[in-house]
Every structure is written in structure tokens, then in C-alpha cells.
Amino acid sequence: MADPFRWRSTTIRAITPATARVKSFRFDALDGPHRAGQHVDVRLTAPDGYQAQRSYSIASVPGDPAGLELMIERLADGEVSGFFDEVAEIGDAIEMRGPVGAFAWEAADGGPVLLVGGGSGVVPLLAMVRERALRAPDVPMLLIYSARRAAEVIARGELSARSRDETGFDLTLLLTREGPTAGRRIDRVMIDTAIECLGMPRHSFVCGGNAFVGTVADLLVDAGVRPSAIRTERFGG
The missing domain is CATH 2.40.30.10 (Translation factors)
Structure with missing residues (x-):
């Protein structure tokens, strides 16, 4: 190897x-x-x-x-x-x-899987979305993706198409600087809604800036997600 x-x-x-x-x-x-x-x-x-x-x-x-x-x-x-x-x-x-890196998921890990990404922190989560589609299409997966503007959304077309066409995969896209969600951040209501749609996640992955990851991880715990089920990846200040 x-x-x-x-x-x-x-x-x-x-x-x-x-x-x-x-x-x-x-x-x-x-x-x-x-x-x-x-x-x-x-x-x-x-x-x-x-x-x-x-x-x-x-x-x-x-x-x-x-x-x-x-x-x-x-x-x-x-x-x-x-x-x-x-x-x-x-x-x-x-x-x-x-x-x-231990921030990783594969088909054998099962689900449901809740992914939460901020900005370019969506990249490793995109790999998980693609892995699910290829090798575990029956695993429920939901991605909450926060970006500032629509033009800054990575793989927007692909993620939208997957959410539309792939049974069991859902996308919640939050734009914080434009449109009807301007000024909003990921909050408890959004987390609760995701869990209601997905079911209590067996695995949760959160990736983004330090403050973003800390806030989301706390929200997940408050919503009843086991701390041992939450994995985080941080970058920046």
C-alpha cells in the first residue's frame, strides 16, 4: 500500500x-x-x-x-x-x-448523513455526496450549504441537479449576502428542519471556518445529535 x-x-x-x-x-x-x-x-x-x-x-x-x-x-x-x-x-x-485525515465517509458507514458546509468548506462534503451517488444511493443524505452569494456557490449546478434527481439526497442552500435569506445564518430552526426531513443523523460532518464550525457543532448537540456522531474540519480564523 x-x-x-x-x-x-x-x-x-x-x-x-x-x-x-x-x-x-x-x-x-x-x-x-x-x-x-x-x-x-x-x-x-x-x-x-x-x-x-x-x-x-x-x-x-x-x-x-x-x-x-x-x-x-x-x-x-x-x-x-x-x-x-x-x-x-x-x-x-x-x-x-x-x-x-479522519474526516471521511464511505458507503459502509451508512447513514443518515447530515453535511453542513460554509464557503469552500463544501469541497470535502461534495466528495461525500458524489460517493453516496456512486456507491450508496440508498443512504439518506442532506447537505446544508452556506455561501455569501449565488455566484460563489461551488458546484451549484451539480448539487441542484442531484437534489432534484437523486432520491434520498436533499440540499438546503443558504445565501447570506443576497436574496430572501440575506443576513441569516445557520440556526437551530434550520438544523431542526433538516433533522425532521432526514431523521436523526448517524453521522454529521461540518466543514468551514473556525467560528462557523464551532457554532454549527453546538447547534447539532443542542438539537440532540450525539457528540460522537459529529466530525469537524476547520480552516482559517
């Missing part, structure tokens, strides 16, 4: 805009399998030897024939994200290691 902590060289196979600030990058497939929700580390090395490293969640399902997909958001003053946004081209060799 491949060593997930060994750095290896991989090649960019495709680059596609996802939103104005996010691009989808397809790389060579990993040496070994991964679980939906895990991440990889990416390392860049400058000619003078300076190195910069960052972790990115995997958006693709295990075994995707199109290769490994990362969705990378351009961040202000981001060394690694700036490279991918402005410099990276198809055919470039990139150092990568992984997959790693």
Missing part, C-alpha cells in the same frame, strides 16, 4: 473555473485509495529552495477515472493559492502527499 506521507510528483491534467475565485484542478490519480472527505498536502518549491505548503480537500470520489480533483480558492496573500490561480498550467509537475 502506498505511503501517504511520502512526497511524490503529480501532473496537472485539467484546469476548470468553478467560481470567480475557485478553480478545479485535475491531477494524476493517487497511488492508493482514499476515503471521501480526506485531504492531500501540496508543496511548492522555488528555484532558491524556498518551500510553501498547504492542505486541500479532495473533491473527487475514490477511483475517479478523471483523476484527483482539488478545488483551490484564491486567497489574499496566499502563496500557494496565488500560484495555482495565476501561474499553474496544464502539464505542470506538483509535489503532493496523502491522502490523510
